[in-house]
Amino acid sequence: MQRIQYHQYGGPEVMRLEEFEPARPGAGEVLVRVRAAAANPMDWGIRGGAMKMVTGRRFPRGLGYDFAGVVEAIGRDVTRLRVGDEVLGGASIKASGAFGEMVVAEEKGVVKKPSNLSYEEAAALPTVGLTAFQAVTKKGKLRPGQTVFVHGCLGGVGRAAAQIALARGASVGGSCRATAAQDARDLGIDPIVEFDFDPTPLSGLFDLVIDTADTLKGKDAQRLLKPGGRVVGIHPTPARFARAALPGPFQVLVTQPVTKDIEEVARAAGEGTLRVPIARTVPLTEAIAALTELERDGTPKGGKLVITTA
Structure with missing residues (x-):
């Protein structure tokens, strides 16, 4: 498996696309095969060390939080989701790692994807x-x-x-x-x-x-x-x-991963009353360059940068 990760806090130059071994999902967690992930300003803020009191100093750390994909495995005590479910959600601040082929996330931050949304549209929603x-x-x-x-x-x-x-x-x-x-x-x-x-x-x-x-x-x-x-x-x-x-x-507001709230957001998107525009879509192999451009120049404008793995 590949993901974008970094071995020290810093600027865009610390990002690397590398092989990694996905963790097994623990209690209350799911392992998701990522189909699409979306960038947010908090991604580079956290990579720069803005929340190191929470994220700690264990490296390498994965990058990215918002994703959509398919549940690959579930940990014990997972009750809402099953292997094979199409989902959208966010990784925890401490775990991160959505910009990769697999990510582990807490079940409470993951909900089923409306069938009429593409993975790209779904990944743009969570944050x-x-x-x-x-x-x-x-x-x-x-x-x-x-x-x-x-x-x-x-x-x-x-x-x-x-x-x-x-x-x-x-x-x-x-x-x-x-x-x-x-x-x-x-x-x-x-x-x-x-x-x-x-x-x-x-x-x-x-x-x-x-x-x-x-x-x-x-x-x-x-x-x-x-x-x-x-x-x-x-x-x-x-x-x-x-x-x-x-x-x-x-x-x-301090945004909290409340399952019912994420379900409401997904429902609104599925019904067409909530649309988050996508400005650019790139494959994982081109994502570091696109993320660097977005961080440094603020481009693309007018919508999300979405990273795909399929």
């Missing part, structure tokens, strides 16, 4: 879909008929959050680049403003503000809110946790 779903429904506590403002509404999480909110009966406004405004309109987003917008004309219009771009000032976010509204940030930092601990509208 952005789950983050958006929990921001909208868990931290945001969205109810039908409410209004939502998504700052960064065409990014991965932002686009997913807008679609989830619209499907749940909300009205959605958002911010994006002026050149992409038509794309936002096509999703059903209105009003649309640029990233550096003046919040004054939108004062008091929204029950929920979701900041996916991490650039919205707290006072501006508050100005957008109706009385009793909430502001949800998806980038957990010590400063945001401190602010969220105080009385007020601010919430910070």
Whole structure:
């Protein structure tokens, strides 16, 4: 078996496509033959050592978290999944390893793939879909008929959050680049403003503000809110946790691998109410170059980089 792995924390230059021996699934774990995997910014953040207190110093470490594939083997106490099931999900932060031909993941983070989704479409879902779903429904506590403002509404999480909110009966406004405004309109987003917008004309219009771009000032976010509204940030930092601990509208999300939530994301994608665009697909043998380009240059834009193994 092959996978992309690294022998020390660092930049793109530490990535290697190497042979490895897949681990046997332990209690509550499944071994999945990966058909497709999708890149997220957290992949290179973790590879760079941003979470070494969690990931530790045992090398080599596999790279990648989001995947879709077929269950190859199951560990004891696995109850929902069987060998041969087509699945999508995410590896744990500590284990990782989705950018390879096999990956071991906890059953709680893996669900059955809707039959009408390709493996590539399914692999693009887990991180952005789950983050958006929990921001909208868990931290945001969205109810039908409410209004939502998504700052960064065409990014991965932002686009997913807008679609989830619209499907749940909300009205959605958002911010994006002026050149992409038509794309936002096509999703059903209105009003649309640029990233550096003046919040004054939108004062008091929204029950929920979701900041996916991490650039919205707290006072501006508050100005957008109706009385009793909430502001949800998806980038957990010590400063945001401190602010969220105080009385007020601010919430910070730490995405959790809740099985029912992942199933909801998969169901929405299967029904067509949630779509995560794919900008580029490459085979595993070309993935290191593509990942390096994405990390350094931010390309491709407009969708996910997906890695295939078949």
